[in-house]
Amino acid sequence: MPPSFLEMAVQHFDRALRTVAGVAQEGPANRAAPDADAPQGPGPSSGETQHIGRLMRVNYAGEVAAQGLYWGQGLTARTPEVAEKMDTAASEEQDHLNWCIRRMDATGVGPSVLNPLWLAGSVTLGAAAGLAGDRWSLGFVAETERQVMNHLQGHLGRLPDTDPATRAVVEQMYLDERSHAEWAEGAGGERLPFPIRAAMTVSSKFLTNGSYWT
Numbered sequence: 001m002p003p004s005f006l007e008m009a010v011q012h013f014d015r016a017l018r019t020v021a022g023v024a025q026e027g028p029a030n031r032a033a034p035d036a037d038a039p040q041g042p043g044p045s046s047g048e049t050q051h052i053g054r055l056m057r058v059n060y061a062g063e064v065a066a067q068g069l070y071w072g073q074g075l076t077a078r079t080p081e082v083a084e085k086m087d088t089a090a091s092e093e094q095d096h097l098n099w100c101i102r103r104m105d106a107t108g109v110g111p112s113v114l115n116p117l118w119l120a121g122s123v124t125l126g127a128a129a130g131l132a133g134d135r136w137s138l139g140f141v142a143e144t145e146r147q148v149m150n151h152l153q154g155h156l157g158r159l160p161d162t163d164p165a166t167r168a169v170v171e172q173m174y175l176d177e178r179s180h181a182e183w184a185e186g187a188g189g190e191r192l193p194f195p196i197r198a199a200m201t202v203s204s205k206f207l208t209n210g211s212y213w214t
């Protein structure tokens with residue numbers, strides 16, 4: 001028997017709580033964490049460790065927002081195929097959440113207290129994108145992923161060479177985000193107008209700065 005609406009609502013709520021709190025969860029892929037086999041390196045200094053932890057807290061917050069966008073877009077998708085794709089994409093991103101948690105744990109830095117805000121805001125934004133129609137919604141995914149790629153590239157420039165384990169995680173996330181962007185573009189995503197792209201860049205600055213410090 002398929003789950004009732006109430007059961008599904010409880011499941012989603014449970015998943016949302018774990019996501020904002022930084023609790024690792026099983027995903028459909030459950031790939032091995034890229035840092036597991038990375039060379040250890042000399043190890044970062046204590047000052048570097050806190051910086052690395054905060055960068056990974058930012059990346060975790062970005063993944064929380066990505067979950068919210070996918071959930072919101074899935075809720076208002078015009079076709080069941082796109083709704084299902086959004087749901088699948090959200091579960092596939094679970095690896096990224098789990099890998100960020102591993103790196104935060106390694107540095108002793110916890111998740112951002114602002115995560116509930118990012119999640120709620122991005123569900124709303126995702127639902128609005130979904131209402132605009134599937135081609136715009138897919139374009140929104142593509143643009144989000146492209147902006148995340150730029151952001152991760154920036155982190156690769158800021159992460160010290162003394163911590164190859166964290167670099168391995170960020171490098172794999174970059175490659176995954178690129179394939180998500182290519183999927184959304186290949187599935188018919190429209191390029192978003194400049195003002196929307198610019199507004200997305202500005203709001204992502206709030207997320208990155210806010211999550212680095214809190």
Ligand SMILES: [Fe+2]
Nearest residue numbers: 063066093096
């Ligand atoms: Fe991701």
Ligand SMILES: [Fe+2]
Nearest residue numbers: 145176177180
């Ligand atoms: Fe992604």
